[in-house]
Amino acid sequence: MLLAKHTLESGVLMLRGLNMDRQLLISSLIDYAGRNHGATSVVAKGSDGVVVTSDWAEVAQRARRLGAALLGAGVSEGQRVGTIGWNDHRHLEAYYGITGIGAVLHTINPRLHDEQITYIINHAADTIVFVDRDFVEVKDRIAADCPTVTQWIVFDAEYESFIDAAEPLSEWPLLDEWSAATLCYTSGTTGNPKGVVQSHRSIVLQTWATCSGDGHNVNSSEAILLAVPMFHVNGWAMPFASAMAGAKLVLPGPELDPESLIEWINTEDITLSAGVPTIWLGMVQHLQKTDGDIPSLRRIAVGGSAAPRSLMDTLEDEYGVFVSHVWGMTEMTQGSAGRFTHRVERMDRDQQRARQAMAGRELYGVELRLIDEEGNEVPRDGETPGELLARGPWVAGSYFELETPQSHTEDGWLRTGDVATMDSEGYITIVDRAKDVIKSGGEWISSIDLENAAVGCPGVVEAAVIGLTHDRWGERPLLCCVVDVPVEPTTILSHVEQEVPKWWLPNDVVFVDEIPHTGTGKIDKKQLRTSFADHVWSEGGS
Numbered sequence: 001m002l003l004a005k006h007t008l009e010s011g012v013l014m015l016r017g018l019n020m021d022r023q024l025l026i027s028s029l030i031d032y033a034g035r036n037h038g039a040t041s042v043v044a045k046g047s048d049g050v051v052v053t054s055d056w057a058e059v060a061q062r063a064r065r066l067g068a069a070l071l072g073a074g075v076s077e078g079q080r081v082g083t084i085g086w087n088d089h090r091h092l093e094a095y096y097g098i099t100g101i102g103a104v105l106h107t108i109n110p111r112l113h114d115e116q117i118t119y120i121i122n123h124a125a126d127t128i129v130f131v132d133r134d135f136v137e138v139k140d141r142i143a144a145d146c147p148t149v150t151q152w153i154v155f156d157a158e159y160e161s162f163i164d165a166a167e168p169l170s171e172w173p174l175l176d177e178w179s180a181a182t183l184c185y186t187s188g189t190t191g192n193p194k195g196v197v198q199s200h201r202s203i204v205l206q207t208w209a210t211c212s213g214d215g216h217n218v219n220s221s222e223a224i225l226l227a228v229p230m231f232h233v234n235g236w237a238m239p240f241a242s243a244m245a246g247a248k249l250v251l252p253g254p255e256l257d258p259e260s261l262i263e264w265i266n267t268e269d270i271t272l273s274a275g276v277p278t279i280w281l282g283m284v285q286h287l288q289k290t291d292g293d294i295p296s297l298r299r300i301a302v303g304g305s306a307a308p309r310s311l312m313d314t315l316e317d318e319y320g321v322f323v324s325h326v327w328g329m330t331e332m333t334q335g336s337a338g339r340f341t342h343r344v345e346r347m348d349r350d351q352q353r354a355r356q357a358m359a360g361r362e363l364y365g366v367e368l369r370l371i372d373e374e375g376n377e378v379p380r381d382g383e384t385p386g387e388l389l390a391r392g393p394w395v396a397g398s399y400f401e402l403e404t405p406q407s408h409t410e411d412g413w414l415r416t417g418d419v420a421t422m423d424s425e426g427y428i429t430i431v432d433r434a435k436d437v438i439k440s441g442g443e444w445i446s447s448i449d450l451e452n453a454a455v456g457c458p459g460v461v462e463a464a465v466i467g468l469t470h471d472r473w474g475e476r477p478l479l480c481c482v483v484d485v486p487v488e489p490t491t492i493l494s495h496v497e498q499e500v501p502k503w504w505l506p507n508d509v510v511f512v513d514e515i516p517h518t519g520t521g522k523i524d525k526k527q528l529r530t531s532f533a534d535h536v537w538s539e540g541g542s
């Protein structure tokens with residue numbers, strides 16, 4: 001029996017609540033789904049091209065088998081187990097099987113370079129690593145440099161015999177909810193990747209927030225297509241949220257190309273999906289080219305980088321898809337809410353769309369604030385930019401075995417590295433990443449706003465803006481565009497001019513075949529800056 005009274009360090013007697021002592025554990029999610037939504041489908045395509053249709057009962061059972069197999073292989077609480085996989089059923093089982101026994105699920109981004117993968121496996125000291133058959137070559141190249149890994153198990157027949165040899169656990173062990181559950185490294189566009197460790201408690205709480213109405217309203221009536229990779233910020237908690245809600249879940253394997261996504265939406269009657277803007281830009285272009293449709297899809301969650309307003313307008317006007325645009329980071333997963341408030345619901349369409357183009361608003365559980373360079377709070381006036389800080393029970397308080405004195409303020413807020421404005425209702429607008437903002441004549445230009453305006457110009461498929469040195473102004477914007485029909489630079493600039501202050505206008509427009517992306521689908525500005533380091537401003541542009 002719990003002690004009802006407890007003396008605090010200060011000597012004050014605290015009266016404890018008399019609730020049951022039940023820990024918030026990830027295993028409770030899969031148990032719940034297996035028990036109540038056992039017949040709800042989980043459809044997955046492996047990299048072998050085979051579509052596996054199972055259900056939550058089967059996922060729950062196979063996860064228990066995997067848990068038992070891992071214990072049998074000597075994996076103990078707190079040890080890290082890596083995955084290099086696509087969105088498929090075995091990866092989903094790993095999400096639950098690894099965390100269920102108290103080991104730590106370390107999802108590894110296969111798009112990173114060999115050296116980065118080796119670095120994070122060694123830093124995490126992974127003991128076993130599960131690898132998709134598509135990445136066996138990566139494993140072969142790096143295995144000798146990963147001394148902590150005792151076993152590499154390929155997500156195919158090898159994995160099947162690994163779990164077949166074990167009897168499913170009759171029940172999951174009772175863990176402390178503060179036990180580490182997942183480890184995810186940020187892509188490290190600057191410096192080495194930093195490991196974010198989420199506890200069971202934190203995952204359950206953030207999953208609840210994702211399921212909440214103002215989160216992504218994940219509920220049992222949905223069929224969810226996971227278009228965000230499971231190695232990117234735990235698939236934005238969607239693999240956990242689908243189980244908590246008992247929703248149908250579709251895992252498209254390696255096929256995240258527009259054609260496949262459209263086919264999945266239509267064959268599996270998908271109602272909700274989540275992914276970065278580039279995925280949806282590609283899908284919309286394909287739909288337009290092929291005169292296609294996606295009638296079942298009602299909502300998508302978009303984040304990870306800024307979604308252009310033109311994308312949201314097209315999705316809603318032409319395909320009836322509401323875009324819930326949110327901001328988030330590996331350090332907290334979803335960090336803002338995309339749903340319209342009662343007041344915004346009653347605004348005219350243009351005002352609503354202006355809200356939607358912002359990066360969501362403060363969601364209960366992740367407190368947000370802005371500070372200036374001296375650390376003073378910046379007013380929530382929708383205009384004054386400041387550095388965005390975050391704090392909350394599922395926000396990273398520090399990084400895995402890494403001293404990063406700059407990552408948090410003295411009073412414990414996470415420095416997000418984003419420059420933003422906020423309004424009185426908590427709506428945030430990301431001006432830029434602090435390192436991407438263009439400093440022209442002492443004033444700031446938002447590369448994000450310029451990109452979004454350029455993408456709104458017919459013919460422009462994707463746009464990226466970087467700041468390059470300029471003799472007179474310090475830095476000026478260069479606009480890089482991918483077009484699908486010839487477009488005059490002046491046409492693009494006059495389009496952009498309607499959306500931004502005149503002095504923001506890029507000095508030059510260059511056309512490129514492709515815009516480089518990072519492993520998590522963001523524009524790789526570092527690479528662009530290197531490519532255009534020797535750019536000479538044209539006469540009109542200087």
Ligand code: ADP
Nearest residue numbers: 186187303304305306326327328329330359430
């Ligand atoms: P990485 O740094 O590894 O790419 P994250 O996915 O954690 O990984 O990136 C988080 C960053 O992505 C945020 O700090 C922000 O700069 C950017 N971001 C996320 N969502 C949005 C959004 N809706 N609008 C603009 N930027 C966003």
